């Protein structure tokens with residue numbers, strides 16, 4: 001795991017003391033390679049921000065570094081699909097799913113997508129290879145913060161790593177343009193002031 005904290009410029013992401021990234025230390029990781037890449041990217045490129053801007057990167061929905069309450073939090077996801085023809089109704093996937101997102105219907109496992117957090121643990125646990133990994137994805141949280149007031153970032157799901165860095169860059173450009181009171185307004189406050197939809201309109205209008 002790692003959390004980058006540096007203001008006003010993102011130049012020195014730090015690793016948590018004594019621990020590596022999810023990719024380096026944890027078997028649960030959905031996708032951790034990008035943690036190392038993002039660390040290198042932020043080391044080598046200087047992004048300016050109007051005020052504190054804290055990214056957090058976490059390898060799976062356990063979200064050990066709480067990406068949901070950072071300015072730009074990234075969570076690795078594993079998309080999976082249940083192959084009903086291969087399901088032997090052994091119950092193992094249900095046992096490992098902490099969200100109770102799996103039930104059984106006519107002898108096969110079914111997933112409740114409203115409860116599933118896309119961790120992929122059921123796939124690893126299935127002894128019959130009936131739950132196939134169909135892709136790696138990322139959930140990004142925009143505009144979260146902790147401190148005196150805790151704000152949850154707004155979620156966007158991405159299906160490819162290539163979308164991550166452009167989104168980060170566009171969010172920073174929009175934040176630089178729209179922040180009031182430089183050196184005082186966190187992204188959460190900017191979004192609260194102008195509205196999330198308007199902020200994202202600005203983000204989506206940016207051509208890199």
Ligand code: SF4
Nearest residue numbers: 022026029059060064
């Ligand atoms: S966020 Fe997930 S992958 Fe990273 S250390 Fe925590 S449990 Fe492991």
Ligand code: SF4
Nearest residue numbers: 087088090091093126
């Ligand atoms: S672990 Fe695999 S075989 Fe067992 S119930 Fe779940 S999907 Fe079916």
Ligand code: SF4
Nearest residue numbers: 097116117119120122
């Ligand atoms: S991906 Fe995770 S949350 Fe979803 S059904 Fe499987 S174990 Fe449960």
